[in-house]
Amino acid sequence: MNPEDIPGMTELIEQKLLNDIGQSVKLEADEVMLEFGTFFGRSTRSIINGVLKNKNIDLNSRLKPVLKVYDSFCMPNEGAFDERMLEEIDYVKRMASHGSVQNLLEEQDGKINFRAIFDHYMSDIPEEVLDVFESGLYQIEHDGLAIKFMHIDLPKWWEEYQYLIDTFFLNLRKGAIIIYQDFFYHWSATLIVAIFLWIEEGFLEPVRTAASSLVCNINKEIVEGDVRNLEAQMESIDHLEVLSRCQDYFSKFDFVDRREYFVNRLLLAQLQYSFEKGDFKTSRAIFSFLMEQKAVLAQAQSKNLGGLYGDLLDLVDNGFSLRRTQ
Numbered sequence: 001m002n003p004e005d006i007p008g009m010t011e012l013i014e015q016k017l018l019n020d021i022g023q024s025v026k027l028e029a030d031e032v033m034l035e036f037g038t039f040f041g042r043s044t045r046s047i048i049n050g051v052l053k054n055k056n057i058d059l060n061s062r063l064k065p066v067l068k069v070y071d072s073f074c075m076p077n078e079g080a081f082d083e084r085m086l087e088e089i090d091y092v093k094r095m096a097s098h099g100s101v102q103n104l105l106e107e108q109d110g111k112i113n114f115r116a117i118f119d120h121y122m123s124d125i126p127e128e129v130l131d132v133f134e135s136g137l138y139q140i141e142h143d144g145l146a147i148k149f150m151h152i153d154l155p156k157w158w159e160e161y162q163y164l165i166d167t168f169f170l171n172l173r174k175g176a177i178i179i180y181q182d183f184f185y186h187w188s189a190t191l192i193v194a195i196f197l198w199i200e201e202g203f204l205e206p207v208r209t210a211a212s213s214l215v216c217n218i219n220k221e222i223v224e225g226d227v228r229n230l231e232a233q234m235e236s237i238d239h240l241e242v243l244s245r246c247q248d249y250f251s252k253f254d255f256v257d258r259r260e261y262f263v264n265r266l267l268l269a270q271l272q273y274s275f276e277k278g279d280f281k282t283s284r285a286i287f288s289f290l291m292e293q294k295a296v297l298a299q300a301q302s303k304n305l306g307g308l309y310g311d312l313l314d315l316v317d318n319g320f321s322l323r324r325t326q
Helices: 012-024 042-051 080-098 115-121 158-171 189-200 224-236 239-251 259-276 280-299 305-317
Strands: 031-036 067-071 106-108 111-113 130-134 146-152 172-180 204-210 213-218
Touching (some): 012 042, 031 042, 146 158, 158 189, 259 305
Parallel strands (some): 031 146
Antiparallel strands (some): 172 213, 204 213
């Protein structure tokens, strides 16, 4: 099945990236690939289509299925996006209707479960290839197998990412590949900070980007002390300063997809974080720069101008915060 036939937001460039990695990754019998956040399965199918062509993977010698995927398969999902409950439910319904699979949605207690849609699109996948876990984020567990690949499309901020680190990252092999699907995203400020700190310290090596996704290699195995040190840093560091360093880093990075859009999204993340924290002086300075940048992009007839300022309106529409209880 072509991933494009599955409703979702994973762009073609990301689908090709996932397919290429699935086709080229070297995997021993005791090593696995993981995906966090599947929606209807467009990204999952992209990975699997590559795995099925991978000559480095012997499916007959597998101790466990190649790809383990985790999702609650439910909207609104647990966590901070609950504030947009009606929007999330409407989105799921529209996507299901687009794929003519709305009859597979199960609605109960104000929530919609789409596991049957995912299973529909994965119905022909051999059991030695795919293992599916339906679970909320904080119920996810790991069986201890070594990890060679992660596609992370689940956490949007540090608290969620921290749980994944504690649960999985000590099992990452050196040379493993991680794709952070929502790195270049205007709501991901604290997630961006945590990832970039490990980039600066040499644990993660950025390789390329594709749409909002950042691809990294694991340069050295992560141990318990590294995790505790990151947690301490996240408590004490100036997040805006780190976000500024991150934007500067990727403005000079050679392999950035649609640089003027996605690097400026890092600036939007700074704006969101500063406003949410009540640092309005910084917010004003960033907003002023964005207005100046708009004139530059308009003069250059940038194709991404609408997207960038649409993201800015998304921040405004939600009061620069998705965490109303804080």
